[in-house]
Amino acid sequence: MRVLIVGGGQVGSYLAGLLLEQGHTVTIIEMHEATAVALRHAMPNVTVVHGNGTDPGVLEMAGIHNANLVAAVTGADPTNLVITSLARFAFNVPRAVARVNNPHNTWMFIPEMGVDLALNQAEVLAHLITRTML
Amino acid sequence: MRVIILGCGRIGSGLAARLGYAGHHVTVIEPVAAALAHLPEGFRGRTLVGDVLDRRILLEAGIDHQDALTAVTPSDDVNIVAARLARLVFRVPRVVARVYNPRAVEIYRRLGVQTVCTTTWGISRIAELLSYSELEPVASLGSDVDILDVAVPPLLVGRPVSVITVPGEIQVAAISRGGRTFLPQPATRLEAGDLLHLVVLAAATDHLVALLRQ
Incomplete structure (x- = not known):
């Protein structure tokens, strides 16, 4: 599968590593140049595009037209929602997942915003703790 | 609302x-x-x-x-x-x-x-303001001839219509003055507040700008 990851921080690069191990083709869009350069060195099998993932031109350059899945995992919730909206409705990507940074923002991560699956670290962690430790 | x-x-x-x-x-x-x-x-x-x-x-x-x-x-x-x-x-x-x-x-x-x-x-x-926005055409006749509405510049007040007429390039088709619109003669004097309705060859726009700024 061809996966386009937007956001090359800890979440994005870890996800890229897992997908590579499973034999998928991975492209990462990263906004900060230094991080993009470091990613290229650390992951030679990943295509790294330096640019803003909410810019349609950058998404096209990163091959969004051929992607089977887009993962919007930047540290900003509105940015992730713009990316999923563009991916699903402007570029017709079959599936999009998004990272929820602030649990208060969960209500916005809905199919109408292009989100097929919302990943909410804080919520998962909190539920796990309350369910298993209390 | x-x-x-x-x-x-x-x-x-x-x-x-x-x-x-x-x-x-x-x-x-x-x-x-x-x-x-x-x-x-x-x-x-x-x-x-x-x-x-x-x-x-x-x-x-x-x-x-x-x-x-x-x-x-x-x-x-x-x-x-x-x-x-x-x-x-x-x-x-x-x-x-x-x-x-x-x-x-x-x-x-x-x-x-x-x-x-x-x-x-x-x-x-x-960009419009820098390139004389008053000359946006109100209508185009084909791609070569435009109709432009231009407020009469102060320096042309009192001059005859003939000063902004160039045969084959620029015609004053009509003038709106004091709530009515009429077809001018070459000798009609321009007055302050006149709105000129011009028929202009698109290629002559620069010429018109020069005439209006004289």
Whole structure:
């Protein structure tokens, strides 16, 4: 599968590593140049595009037209929602997942915003703790 | 009209003042309390301090029964997300978002979000002003001949119509003066406040600019 990851921080690069191990083709869009350069060195099998993932031109350059899945995992919730909206409705990507940074923002991560699956670290962690430790 | 304005910077506060003055019910949501000082004295609309994407704040502002919403925060991403949510979740009939990135405008329009790109708008407006905006054609006859409306420049007041007539290039077709419009003679004198209706060969626009500036 061809996966386009937007956001090359800890979440994005870890996800890229897992997908590579499973034999998928991975492209990462990263906004900060230094991080993009470091990613290229650390992951030679990943295509790294330096640019803003909410810019349609950058998404096209990163091959969004051929992607089977887009993962919007930047540290900003509105940015992730713009990316999923563009991916699903402007570029017709079959599936999009998004990272929820602030649990208060969960209500916005809905199919109408292009989100097929919302990943909410804080919520998962909190539920796990309350369910298993209390 | 009941309208919510997201963001109280220069545009948001200016819009709030203008719409409030026109008698609309305005609610402003702004995360930074100090920014509400941009609102004019005597502003009678509602103000709420909080995150513009906070569901509780939006509901408190009555987003589920508004006629319009505009998102004019400094962030393109926030404005786009707020506009889409207003349309899709809260069914606000009229939604406009301000964006800075001109490359995204067309795509958001296709996604059903009406945007105003202040960057593009500013560029075209300034370019227009720099290149004599009064000469925008009101109609074109084919691609070679334009009809232009031009207010008579002060320096031409008292001169005859013949001074801005160039056979084969520029004709004064009609003049609007004091509420009526007539067809002038070559000797008709121009008066202050005249609106000239010109028929101009598109290739002769520069010539016309020179005549109007003489």
